[in-house]
Amino acid sequence: MSNYFLVVLNPVANRRKAKNQWPEIKKQLDNLGLNYKLKISRHPLHLVSIVSHHLITNERINNLPNAIIVIGGDGTVHETIQGVRKAQEVDEGIVDIPIAIIPSGSNNNFFNHLKKEFNVKANIEDTMDDPKILMHDVGLFTEHIKKQKGLFLTNLGIGLDANVFSLKNNFRTHKINLKTRFQYYLSIIPTIYNLSTFPVVIKANEKKYELKKVFMVSATNNDATREIDLMVLKRKNIFQLFFVLMKVIFKHHLTVKSAFKIHSSNIRIEIPSLEYGHADGETLGSRFYDLEYYKFRYPFLV
Secondary structure, three states: OOOOEEEEEOOOHHHHHHHHHHHHHHHHHHHOOOOEEEEEOOOOOHHHHHHHHHHHHHHOOOOOOOEEEEEEOHHHHHHHHHHHHHHHHHOOOOOOOOEEEEEOOOOOHHHHHHOOOOOHHHHHHHHHHOOOEEEEEEEEEEEOOOOEEEEEOOEEEEEHHHHHHHHHHHOOOOOOOHHHHHHHHHHHHHHHHOOOOEEEEEEEOOEEEEEEEEEEEEEEEOOOOOOEEEEEEEOOOHHHHHHHHHHHHOOOOOOOOOOEEEEEOOEEEEEEEEEEEEEOOEEEEEEEEEEEEEEEEEEEEO
């Protein structure tokens, strides 16, 4: 029987602040006398292979971890669950490993759905001393053209926001300073200038909707219901475009009164043009889409 925790650390989360927080987090884990194994991410999507390999290898010797402690933001949690699911595709005997989140990213929206505030010492002690399992909804998607399955904790977007995240990911390897920040914001201008609209076909609630001149499709994992919230934005004017852009850049909750909205437990969309997509800020690249959204429940330690 296993009696250890798998700790996964994304050292570049929140502009490398997660790496600086690790000594204090390690101190708290050691003070609790926890037996743990540390794995460190070295590049985007690295944790997917790290977690899947660890689980597949240890399942063979009946030594799966009690839980996975994730140090990072939404993207790090995303990669960890993706790694669990990848391992399950190889070995069906691997169960959903509960996840405890130590929010150290620039975007911790998903953690905020689980807890409203965080203190390194207090929260680690509370979670590890008296762990409680909370089953929480996670968004899933199937992309039928490329036969790809994936997940999203909070948001899966196509169009404007995905273009912005793609640019941001290109700057991940750069040293964060005033110059690179300026270069990043400057690079957004031609992206907006060249932004084109695209048609979308939506199937949900036994109805079919055909929309033209769309510039963004955003699916949100609604933590208050078992449904997916789909919001479609059509270009009306330059002011609305920049309003949405500022919301995306500064990670504010996006609400647009004039948007086309659908709420359903199962939604399918088709986009017959090459568009950028993202899941929790992780780029899906530029592609055509035949995309289906739904949900499943995953265990978290709180």
